[in-house]
Amino acid sequence: MWASDSLAYYIGKGMGKRRLYKEVSPNKTIAGAFGSVIGGMLSALLLGKLMMDNIAFYVLIAMGIAIGSITIVGDLIESMFKRDAGVKDSGSFIPGHGGILDKIDGALFAGPLLYWITLIL
Template sequence: MTNLIQRTLAALILIPVILALVHWGGVVGLFLPAIVIGLLAQGEFYRMFPDTWKRFSSRVALLAGALVIAGLGQMARGRLSPDTLLSLFFMLLILLLALSVLSGDEQDRTGGFPLLLTGVVYIPTGVGMVLLLRGLPGGEGFVIYLLGLTWIVDILGYVAGKSFGRQKLSPALSPKKTWEGALAGVAGGLFWGLSVHRYFLPAISMQETVFISLFISVWGQVGDLCESAFKRAAGIKDSGSMIPGHGGVLDRIDSLLFNSVALYAILALFEGYSSRVWL
């Protein structure tokens, strides 16, 4: 009960702040919060693995992650071309590879590069994609739709799993997650999509909204399971303790990291959306 109260209070405080930033702040208002959230989550990810966290290269990886988010934010504002961003991104990865390998030791000649690379790609990309979505025509609606769907899937999955969940979804990765909770989350995501379609996705057909909502409702739970796999490998329950009742920042955005990339990819590939470039 205490945990549920803490989760509820944290949500009541954070959700209005986030929605206010999305509505009134736009890409500019979300820019610094996105970098801070990305750094906190990426730092939590590296701290799961002390051998990686103690390396100087992990700090360089944090800087690289912040630059990736900043680059995506500038691209969302039309101030950075995709070619420039890709060049920066690959240069950062090569620099991180060189630094990691050259500082490696007898036990690990890679210098922890696989985990460092995972942290740079996995977290900053997902956070930065929210900025790209906000920068699209109708971007406010896309982001609110995405956040609402992610939250509803998470809440219904948690409540249904606690209340009547019996069949374990993936005991090896996350013993508490159940098929009943997962299906309830998908149903909630679909209901959300159908309910807000005319308000937040007016340019998307109803049939496409059904597909997008179903796909993202499932895909976000894959992201949740992936983070659970990392925590299981590290032997910890939560990525951190910054948010009462929820754990760490990464625990809160694990599904969103997958969902933001999926939604932007769908819009770009099938709906013809693209970031503005005013160069």
């Protein structure tokens, strides 16, 4: 999920023009959302082959798409909470990174999804 967040940030900053959901998070772009999905796929392929060698390539791709997509949802929901509270950052523990909640927002949603996927497999 951090690969999804990182690729979303770099692709969004570098190529993003159209806003994903301006009212909730004005800096998130559609290009960044695609970056999140690509980051999810790449990390699923890498980690899947390192840790779960018996899982098929297409299953790892599907897992990556699911993780990359749900990471976007977690990030938007966390942004909604901050917007409702009237704050820009969820804390100052990590200066310039928006706080701890900004670092784990995707994991709060991606973790349970990954757990359910691995139970099914």
